[in-house]
Amino acid sequence: MFSSPARAGSAYRCAGRRCAPEAPPASPTGRGSAGGRGRRSTAGRRPGAPATALAAGLLAVLTAGCGTATGEPAAWRDSDRSRPSATAGGSAAASPTGRPSRTPTATGSPRPRGPQPTGGSTRPASATPRPPSGRYVFPVTGQPVSYAQTHAGYPATDIFAPCGRPVLAVTDGVVLEVSRVDRFDPRRPDGALKGGLFVSVRGDDGVRYYGSHFTRVAAGVAAGIRVRAGQQLGTVGHTGDASKVCHLHFGISPPCAGAGDWWIRRGAVWPGRFLDAWRAGRSVSPASAVADYRAAHGCPPAPTG
DSSP states (O other): OEEOOOBTTBEEEEETTEEEEEOOOOOTTSSOOTTSTTOOOGGGSOOOHHHHHHHHHHHHHHHHTTOBSSOOOGGGOGGGGGSOOSSTTOOSOBOTBSSBOOOOOOOSSOOOSSOOOOSSOOSOOOOSOOOOOOOOOOSBOSSSOEEOSOOSSSSOEEEEOOTTOEEEOSSSEEEEEEEOSOOOOTTSOOGGGTTOSEEEEEETTSOEEEEEOOSEEOTTOOTTOEEOTTOEEEEOBOOSSSTTOOEEEEEEEOOTTSSSOHHHHTOSBOOHHHHHHHHTTOOOOOHHHHHHHHHHHOSOOOOOO
16 A cells, blocks of 8 residues: 555555555644644635535435435436426426426326227218119210211111120110010011010100110110219110011100000110210200190100001
């Protein structure tokens, strides 16, 4: 053991290479200890730098209470002031620094979990059927396709297209009649059978639409079912009195009896201008033209002879 030179009236005691300040013991009377008799007590002297730090640390521990998690003086943990509070909710609970948390307190009710409505009514969607679309489409798809503005004997149109081409419902409506069997006999021509395979639809606009000479009628198409504009009803063919030429006979008429009145069903209003509009993508209804026909002619009786 060796002693280092005295600094500021203090002695150092060293063991090996480690040294620590050694304060002279005070006598009960406040005088110096033996070997230092006649000296004044060091209790009133200003301690050195290490003693100052130790005293400040002890004072901080006594004044800080139990706020720190490790028992370290708060004065030694100034860098911890930026740490968030250890408690959730932002109340005045103590933070790791011994100071009240500065985290803002959440207000209002807690947010419920799960998906939330994005606005509008929360009532379930209505189960009522969709309203009529009011849309009209050309009855035959694809190209080539052609038709004339006239027809022999009565108002109607023959639309020429390759056999097998899809035939569509021109608007929303309900199927009135379906024929899936070709009973036409050219040796005994019967007006009721001339159409061969056919489908008639009463549109939501109150007009009857008739297409005949199908090669086949689409599966599921039957009297009483509802169809939408553009839904396939069958395919172009040459059944019935079609002279073996692939085409769709297309007629527009008032519903009248709805079934069996083939002399009205085959066509009562010239359809050319409506076909022109539908082919151009314009939804033009023949309802007023059919109403005018009905007002002028009613529902004529079956032809005689």
